[in-house]
Amino acid sequence: MSLWRGSSDITPRRKVPRRIQDAEDPVARTFEPRVSIRHRSRGSESVTRTTENTSEPVRVAVVGLGNAGQQNIAAVSKVSSAEVVAITEPDPVVAARTDLPVRPMAEVLADPNVQVVALCLPPGDRYEMATAAFRASKHVLVEKPPARCPAELSAMLAAAHRAERHAAVMFQHRFALPETLRIGASAHFADAMASLMVSRPRKASHYADGGWRSRPDKALGGVTAHLGVHYLDVACQLLGEPVQVTLLDRTDAAPGIDTQLCGHVAFDSGAQLTIAVTSRSPGRFEQLTVHGANAWIELNGGRLVGRIADEEVYQDARPALELRACVYTELALSVQNGVPPRVSSLDRSSGVTMILHGLLQHDATTVAP
Numbered sequence: 001m002s003l004w005r006g007s008s009d010i011t012p013r014r015k016v017p018r019r020i021q022d023a024e025d026p027v028a029r030t031f032e033p034r035v036s037i038r039h040r041s042r043g044s045e046s047v048t049r050t051t052e053n054t055s056e057p058v059r060v061a062v063v064g065l066g067n068a069g070q071q072n073i074a075a076v077s078k079v080s081s082a083e084v085v086a087i088t089e090p091d092p093v094v095a096a097r098t099d100l101p102v103r104p105m106a107e108v109l110a111d112p113n114v115q116v117v118a119l120c121l122p123p124g125d126r127y128e129m130a131t132a133a134f135r136a137s138k139h140v141l142v143e144k145p146p147a148r149c150p151a152e153l154s155a156m157l158a159a160a161h162r163a164e165r166h167a168a169v170m171f172q173h174r175f176a177l178p179e180t181l182r183i184g185a186s187a188h189f190a191d192a193m194a195s196l197m198v199s200r201p202r203k204a205s206h207y208a209d210g211g212w213r214s215r216p217d218k219a220l221g222g223v224t225a226h227l228g229v230h231y232l233d234v235a236c237q238l239l240g241e242p243v244q245v246t247l248l249d250r251t252d253a254a255p256g257i258d259t260q261l262c263g264h265v266a267f268d269s270g271a272q273l274t275i276a277v278t279s280r281s282p283g284r285f286e287q288l289t290v291h292g293a294n295a296w297i298e299l300n301g302g303r304l305v306g307r308i309a310d311e312e313v314y315q316d317a318r319p320a321l322e323l324r325a326c327v328y329t330e331l332a333l334s335v336q337n338g339v340p341p342r343v344s345s346l347d348r349s350s351g352v353t354m355i356l357h358g359l360l361q362h363d364a365t366t367v368a369p
Contacts, residue, residue, distance in 0.1 A: 058332040061086040061108045063129065064120035065094050068143045072118050072170070073100070075324035081332035086114060105129065109136035115335055116141060118170075123148050123225070124218035130156050134163040139335055141168045141327070144233070145225050145356055146349045148217075153353045157346060167346035168331045172323035173230045174237055174343050176302055178315055182343050186240035188308055191270035192292035196235055199286075200227040202279040207253040216256030221360040224261050228277035229352060231288045234299060236351030238290055240269035245358025251280070256360065263359050275359075 302317030
């Protein structure tokens with residue numbers, strides 16, 4: 001079957017009666033996810049329980065006031081348990097766009113009242129700032145993609161572990177999954193066949209006309225690393241850890257900056273995933289389908305349908321702002337209660353980081369005109 005063909009034409013659409021996002025889930029009503037408050041040790045991140053003052057909102061400093069920074073500020077504004085108390089932005093023209101206090105990074109890190117640092121910077125600028133924030137005893141949230149390679153991600157997690165601070169990532173689409181699939185979903189999809197198709201139209205000049213987006217050392221990549229990455233991360237949450245990544249075809253607008261990509265990933269669960277991501281088509285389309293022996297799901301434009309353990313599931317698409325607010329709600333609860341974040345934890349990003357590294361480290365097969 002063609003890599004570009006969506007699977008909705010082979011998966012019958014059915015009216016499904018039960019919503020996973022039901023009345024007992026506080027996410028449906030207040031953006032606030034249900035979080036299991038217990039000590040947890042996972043992978044290289046094991047955080048000592050250090051409960052902080054729960055009577056006041058968690059205080060966040062946002063570093064970078066570009067599109068991602070503004071999106072993070074808007075998300076925090078929807079969360080009663082967090083507030084933005086400072087912005088770090090070196091460009092005075094950009095900094096003038098906000099009414100929030102603008103402060104140097106060194107001052108933010110030295111301020112004991114700042115609890116969380118949100119790094120809304122290009123990927124190439126995050127690692128050193130993240131490790132500096134951990135050394136200053138700050139909890140850290142990084143934008144996607146979280147790291148340029150697996151070694152950089154491991155070093156970031158090690159820094160969080162040494163500092164006994166939380167590390168989270170803005171992969172908000174993890175909260176688009178029903179709660180039963182947010183943790184341990186690969187047990188449902190062993191040996192599954194999956195396909196990912198993402199079309200996010202951008203002009204070639206968006207990636208090729210200079211600035212950080214045209215530099216692979218800063219941007220990591222193009223459309224796959226910045227727009228396809230969300231559903232690619234969701235695929236990893238469902239299918240497990242990748243064991244083999246194969247690049248089939250890639251077109252670049254600038255060296256290392258892709259505008260179209262096809263690939264294949266094999267997972268430790270036995271699952272197989274085909275990937276097709278493009279910015280060269282005029283239509284916007286995002287679809288992930290996963291078909292296992294006893295379960296299937298389709299996530300299409302944020303709307304989820306499927307069947308898990310003989311029960312049909314359905315979840316409406318939710319606004320991106322609401323999903324980002326879920327990340328901050330979970331992180332605020334983690335800071336207040338001294339437990340690692342459960343869904344948005346950075347240590348659950350090893351799979352997507354490995355896949356991006358495997359797809360983007362090789363030379364492109366085609367350079368766009």
